[in-house]
Amino acid sequence: xxxxxxxxxxxxxxxxxxxxxxxxxxxxxxxxxxxxxxxxxxxxxxxxxxxxxxxxxxxxxxxxxxxxxxxxxxxxxxxxxxxxxxxxxxxxxxxxxxxxxxxxxxxxxxxxxxxxxx
Numbered sequence: 032x033x034x035x036x037x038x039x040x041x042x043x044x045x046x047x048x049x050x051x052x053x054x055x056x057x058x059x060x061x062x063x064x065x066x067x068x069x070x071x072x073x074x075x076x077x078x079x080x081x082x083x084x085x086x087x088x089x090x091x092x093x094x095x096x097x098x099x100x101x102x103x104x105x106x107x108x109x110x111x112x113x114x115x116x117x118x119x120x121x122x123x124x125x126x127x128x129x130x131x132x133x134x135x136x137x138x139x140x141x142x143x144x145x146x147x148x149x
Contacts, residue, residue: 050110050111050114051107051110051111051114055107055110056107059103059106059107059110060099060103062102062103062106063098063099063100063101063102063103063106064099066098066099066102067094067095067096067097067098067099067102068095070094070095070098071091071092071094071095071098072091074090074091074094075087075088075090075091075094078090078091
């Protein structure tokens with residue numbers, strides 16, 4: 032996953048939880064909460080036809096917590112398995128730009144002639 036901040040402003044993001052960085056954990060949690068809220072709303076609508084309000088609220092809260100937990104763990108496990116010893120985005124970016132010669136490198140003899148006239 033790509034970080035949200037610019038690479039020049041970002042330090043190497045530490046791995047904090049099962050091979051995932053903090054930004055990956057928060058994005059997985061957001062996705063899990065979205066899925067959990069949707070499933071809880073559907074469960075509450077389904078239970079509202081048969082049960083009273085306090086029971087519906089309890090069912091919706093339990094459903095949201097359980098679905099959020101399992102969806103977040105599934106997403107984090109998938110991220111960790113896909114990485115499997117590969118470098119983080121920042122490390123790949125730094126390695127790519129330090130090893131590449133994408134700019135034309137001037138020859139020293141031409142630079143010496145240009146700089147002697149100054």
